Amino acid sequence: KQEVTQIPAALSVPEGENLVLNCSFTDSAIYNLQWFRQDPGKGLTSLLLIQSSQREQTSGRLNASLDKSSGRSTLYIAASQPGDSATYLCAVPGSARQLTFGSGTQLTVLP
Amino acid sequence: DTAVSQTPKYLVTQMGNDKSIKCEQNLGHDTMYWYKQDSKKFLKIMFSYNNKELIINETVPNRFSPKSPDKAHLNLHINSLELGDSAVYFCASSPRDRAGTNEQFFGPGTRLTVL
Numbered sequence: 001k002q003e004v005t006q007i008p009a010a011l012s013v014p015e016g017e018n019l020v021l022n023c024s025f026t027d028s029a030i031y032n033l034q035w036f037r038q039d040p041g042k043g044l045t046s047l048l049l050i051q052s053s054q055r056e057q058t059s060g061r062l063n064a065s066l067d068k069s070s071g072r073s074t075l076y077i078a079a080s081q082p083g084d085s086a087t088y089l090c091a092v093p094g095s096a097r098q099l100t101f102g103s104g105t106q107l108t109v110l111p
Numbered sequence: 112d113t114a115v116s117q118t119p120k121y122l123v124t125q126m127g128n129d130k131s132i133k134c135e136q137n138l139g140h141d142t143m144y145w146y147k148q149d150s151k152k153f154l155k156i157m158f159s160y161n162n163k164e165l166i167i168n169e170t171v172p173n174r175f176s177p178k179s180p181d182k183a184h185l186n187l188h189i190n191s192l193e194l195g196d197s198a199v200y201f202c203a204s205s206p207r208d209r210a211g212t213n214e215q216f217f218g219p220g221t222r223l224t225v226l
Contacts, residue, residue: 031213032213032214034214034215036217041222042219042220043201043217043218043219043220044154044201044203044217045217046214046215046216046217049214087152089154091154091215093213096159096166096167097142097159097205097213097215098144098156098159098167098169099144099146099154099156099203099215100156101153101154101155103151103152103153104152
């Protein structure tokens with residue numbers, strides 16, 4: 001059974017810092033990994049989807065990497081801003097494409 | 112031009128009642144899902160439907176009955192509501208395209224409170 005872990009559970013940084021969020025999964029037989037952002041009381045916004053054949057995917061200040069063999073993914077956020085404050089979730093699909101989520105990293109960027 | 116929509120956004124009801132949550136997607140996707148986010152913010156799959164057919168039922172009590180009248184809709188009906196059903200329920204959809212691009216898009220969520 002797939003298990004997804006995210007470290008750290010919470011992170012607080014001053015504005016302008018670069019930061020890395022970590023995601024690990026136990027079953028490396030995945031065909032993609034998706035990173036989401038959730039603002040308090042809101043739904044999930046898809047940030048990046050990285051396919052199993054890719055090593056990296058970039059969108060603006062966000063860069064996601066994937067190492068299937070080691071069961072790890074990282075989300076790099078450059079030049080963080082207070083508006084980046086949210087919970088970041090990673091998720092991997094199962095055989096029927098249902099997502100298994102990590103418990104999230106709650107990010108606070110201080111002005 | 113909302114992609115995945117859910118109604119209602121908030122639902123407050125008494126224990127023992129029956130309620131429904133509706134979900135619609137206008138993305139032309141063939142697969143739809145219901146997820147539950149509990150009080151600890153952990154998201155877990157409940158159901159998955161592909162072209163109106165049930166694919167996954169993740170050990171959800173049979174008080175929960177999803178219904179898919181067509182590919183664009185997946186409604187969730189809950190009978191005999193219990194306190195433990197209080198949670199945020201998210202609907203999602205994804206396309207059935209080439210392997211690896213199963214990007215899922217989520218609705219805004221329905222916050223259910225059972226009193």
